[in-house]
Amino acid sequence: MSRRGIVLSALLLASAGTAASADVLKINTVNYAGVEASLLRIAEQAATQILSQAGVGVQWCEASTGRFRSRCPADALRLVILPRHMRERLKLARNEALGMALMTMDGLTGDTAYIFMDRIENLVFEDTAGRRSILARLLGHVMVHEVGHLLLGAGNHRLRSIMTPIWGPAEVQGALQGGLLFGPEHVERISEFLCERSADGGS
């Protein structure tokens, strides 16, 4: 852990779970899939909760389309929620992926990720009780997973965590029970990344 990382850990302990200001992450949700506003709120709340457990605070701003993007800070990460017809145009090799982070050629950084809403919907049977709430929370988890790629770099999958590469029934159940979080090594690396970004003049 770097010296800045140690200082950050101390700050996090002192703030008793409240993220230090250097850790506040701005996220611009671009909702091309037309996800219902109240469902998106629940998803963002679920994502906020997971990220806060990794010591990361979140400031959300939303845009229904790119037309309103200027309302969001320029340094915000962008989570673009796509409907099926837009996702299909990407012609992805992996049929089961729920999202995709756009990374630089070296795979180290990125600021935009796509989320495939139709695939999230396919994980939950139509007649499942409380389907709407389940979908909202799953969307929140996928949002965090993609933010994880943007902060940690490409790859960095880890089974039985929010960075699991596989999202089947067991993972859905784990997510709904609050059991899919960042692993300790990822929490540490995210803290270091955000501290370094803050020191470089970002926020």
Ligand SMILES: [Zn+2]
């Ligand atoms: Zn992934």
